[in-house]
Amino acid sequence: MDPGIWSMLPPELLEHILSFLPxxxxxNLRSTCKHFKSLVFSPSFISKHSSGSPFSSFLLLSHPQxxxxxxxxxxxxGAWRKLALPFSFLPxxxxxFTLLSSSKGLLCFSLPNSCSFLVCNLLxxxxxxxxxxxxxxxxWRRFDGFRxxxxxxxxxxxxxxxxxxxxxxxxxxxxxxxxxxxxxxxxLNTQMPGELIFVRLASDTDExxxxxxxxxxxxxxxxxxxxxxxxNGGNWEEMERLPELMCRKFMSVCYHNYEHVYCFxxxxxxxxxxxxxxxxxxxxxxxxxxxxxxxxxxxxxxxSCGFRWFSFVPELYAWA
Numbered sequence: 001m002d003p004g005i006w007s008m009l010p011p012e013l014l015e016h017i018l019s020f021l022p023x024x025x026x027x028n029l030r031s032t033c034k035h036f037k038s039l040v041f042s043p044s045f046i047s048k049h050s051s052g053s054p055f056s057s058f059l060l061l062s063h064p065q066x067x068x069x070x071x072x073x074x075x076x077x078g079a080w081r082k083l084a085l086p087f088s089f090l091p092x093x094x095x096x097f098t099l100l101s102s103s104k105g106l107l108c109f110s111l112p113n114s115c116s117f118l119v120c121n122l123l124x125x126x127x128x129x130x131x132x133x134x135x136x137x138x139x140w141r142r143f144d145g146f147r148x149x150x151x152x153x154x155x156x157x158x159x160x161x162x163x164x165x166x167x168x169x170x171x172x173x174x175x176x177x178x179x180x181x182x183x184x185x186x187x188l189n190t191q192m193p194g195e196l197i198f199v200r201l202a203s204d205t206d207e208x209x210x211x212x213x214x215x216x217x218x219x220x221x222x223x224x225x226x227x228x229x230x231x232n233g234g235n236w237e238e239m240e241r242l243p244e245l246m247c248r249k250f251m252s253v254c255y256h257n258y259e260h261v262y263c264f265x266x267x268x269x270x271x272x273x274x275x276x277x278x279x280x281x282x283x284x285x286x287x288x289x290x291x292x293x294x295x296x297x298x299x300x301x302x303x304s305c306g307f308r309w310f311s312f313v314p315e316l317y318a319w320a
Contacts, residue, residue, distance in 0.1 A: 057312070057313045058314075059073040059310070060310045060311075061073070061299075061307060061309055062309070062310065063299070065300075065306070071299070072312065080296055098110045101310070102311055105313055106120070106121055106318050107121075121318050161177075161209075163180055168200065168201055168212075174187060174192060176188065188234075190234050191235065193212075193214060196214050197216065197222040197258065198261060200213045200262060200263040201263065203265055205265075210229070211228065212227070212228040212229075212236055213225070213272055214226055222251055224242065224247055226242070227242075227270065242281075242290055246281070253277040253279075254277075255276070261274050262274075264311055265311065268284065269282045270282060270285065271311075273309045275305055275306060275307055275308065276305045276307070
């Protein structure tokens, strides 16, 4: 192809042509010239190339013995990936980090001996640093009212729903919310299901739905696992019950210590996990069916605790 012709192409036409390349091919071209590399940050090119996501979606496993290598389970093809995530661009002092959360292709780590977090996009290899503070008033803020909730329920994450973060309280069980705009705490005025032993929340932010996963039983022993959805009338409506055989396995995994149980939403799946078990129990909402994701074959058998799963959906243009 004549270089003279290509050099005379208008920039917007060249961007349009390159936008038809598979993303993996384009990323390999970034090293050929500065202009191609700069296109990754071009708003016009991003709008052309980001209309659909070419990536799969994964469930990412964090474990204290992984040392920066996170096994990935591809939920599209139903297989494990042996991809080691690239941490070579991280600063040397961030070698010992703890993965705290994952959202829209961004991973959030806590740094040792520091009051800061590291938020990075491992696909684009970008990162930034931030202290935890209120960005509106540029100062530290303390919100009173339900402060013991955040201390006693450190094992659960907030479920995002209607502009607020929702949490469950210890017994007597209830649901409280923190409004992200006003910074005010409130309580969800709805009756909780009876005979609850433990409760967790998960939310589908795309569809605007809030789910409750709970164990039902007596005397601190859960005999069944059920799933509810918050209805339009503000009441919990039961959706499904975990089949008996699967329920027996899950309860034996927990050893009736429900502090280890946590839930999250991932691409149409409600995942129910336990820190002491390397498998995931999940509910496929569209099919209304329960399934187990098997143990990652690369995990040693001697690993018996510390398993932490995250929803990981890579996005090239997620900014840290």
